[in-house]
Amino acid sequence: MKTVAHVGAARLGLLLGGALSAAALLTGAASAATPRRPTLEVTVIHALHTDGGVSIDPRLKDLPPPVREPFVRYNVYKLLDTKNLPLEAGKPATNVLANGRTLQVTLVDAVADAGAPRFHVRAEIGEPGKQAFLKLLEVTASGNEPFFVGGQSYQGGTLLIELVVRP
């Protein structure tokens, strides 16, 4: 036989359950409405030309075989640094390179193209008190499409920077 107290507890349980479910639904909806912020993956590579054979750090998965220009100029590729920088439109993301110069990348805009967004980014490489090495580079790429900026002299070789926008 149910008492008044039993009935009250059951109703309270139902109310609490409903409230929790509603809260969970609202949270889910909110997270779905807020798009994930893209990040910029910056990989700094030291490329060298030596008398030995080809040696490529296995972590450099996007690096093509050094059989074409300009990669054919070097036979040793070492991973120096990898960073993930948050990309927000109009706000520059900064990374200090191994040679002391500063890489600054800004997301200009992201345009949806056939469902997949294309990211328009602006990059600069400079050094305080000196003329900019790279004053301006504007590139548009899809997510997970790497591109490279190379040529900076570094310890007998060159610095190669791989940039990938991760959606």
Added chain:
Amino acid sequence: MSLSREMIIELMQLADGELEGDALERAEKLVASSDEARHAVERMRATDWGPWLEAEMLGRADAAGAGSIADAVMAKVEAATRLQQDRVVVSMPVGGVGRDRTSRRGPLVAAGFVLVSLAAGLALYIHATRSPSESEETPLASAGPSPRVDVAPSAVAQGAGASGVEVDEIDSPSHGVSVFEIPMGAAAVAGAGHAPSVVIWIEDEPGGSK
């Protein structure tokens, strides 16, 4: 004209008072016996004896048949001088001496033009006959040290659809810039089927950084 060269010299010495002894006596006799010698001495003692002496010497040259040669030479020299003066006067208002130089370099300019034309033709021929594999190894766009590189549409590495990396603009003062298209992923080995990427290569001066 009967006075010899030696006589004239002696009369000049007489006029200057430089003669003595037999030479003086001989000269005085000559002046006394010859009106021409007397006139000569008078002119020599006067201030304007130069024209007489000049006429006297030229007369001797004419007598020797040298006058026509000298006149011809002088006429040529004067004509050449006049021509040069005229040329400078005419060319200066237009373009100064440079215009005259240009006209003299006409054949040189024509030869240079022919050489440039030949070089351009050769470059076009090499470009037209180059194999596709060679072009794959060269950058899509390249520029020397310049303030700004506006990348041509050919410098866009495009794969199927909208994929591919597009380089819109590069500005690297004082550095040479090249853009290379590179196959990515499996395409790097197989040679097809994957969106290509790009390498933006900026020439750094040796020791340009740490």
